[in-house]
Amino acid sequence: MMTFVLAFLKRMILKYLTSVALEKVVIIFLGELVKRTDSKVDDKLYDAVFNQTQLEDITTKGD
Numbered sequence: 001m002m003t004f005v006l007a008f009l010k011r012m013i014l015k016y017l018t019s020v021a022l023e024k025v026v027i028i029f030l031g032e033l034v035k036r037t038d039s040k041v042d043d044k045l046y047d048a049v050f051n052q053t054q055l056e057d058i059t060t061k062g063d
Contacts (some may be wrong), residue, residue: 030048034046
């Protein structure tokens with residue numbers, strides 16, 4: 001029974017947790033971490049980095 005569960009989890013992880021999905025999870029967690037801190041520098045850095053990547057994603061999808 002345990003080998004069945006482990007095999008199922010392995011297949012699910014390999015199928016659904018691709019690098020893109022993991023990248024999005026990390027970005028979401030970093031965004032939440034930045035929102036919880038009261039540092040203006042963190043906010044500016046987060047906006048500069050992640051707003052630029054969102055703009056790149058939008059422009060590449062239109063091609």
